[in-house]
């Protein structure tokens with residue numbers, strides 16, 4: 001006679017037995033259970049049919065132009081000049097998840113806040129002035145400084161013009 005426990009044990013072994021036909025031949029208890037239990041027998045047949053279908057399934061072929069396109073693109077990439085440092089950095093910024101950058105950004109922000117914005121830039125520029133090799137960084141700092149001054153002047157102009165005009169004319 002069969003119990004629910006038997007059925008559970010038998011069904012849990014079915015996936016393994018599907019792939020090991022030798023094991024199936026030597027497993028007399030398995031075959032006897034299937035012969036006496038219609039439910040498990042049905043389950044076993046369905047499993048076999050499912051896997052037979054999977055065997056027939058064919059991977060779709062790629063399009064006829066796939067290889068040609070791939071090789072053309074590979075040739076382009078190989079023929080292209082090696083990327084400069086700036087380009088690689090740009091790619092890194094574009095395609096990285098940013099996870100690696102976050103600590104660096106947080107650190108940079110903390111540094112800027114700690115140094116105190118403009119005064120920190122001036123100090124850094126004075127420090128860099130003694131070093132000719134860092135002229136690119138110096139230029140960047142000059143641009144930042146000029147931008148800050150321009151913004152400040154614009155703010156002042158807006159304040160003054162706002163005070164002179166008073167309330168905007170209503171028509």
Ligand SMILES: [Zn+2]
Nearest residue numbers: 006007037040
């Ligand atoms: Zn059973």
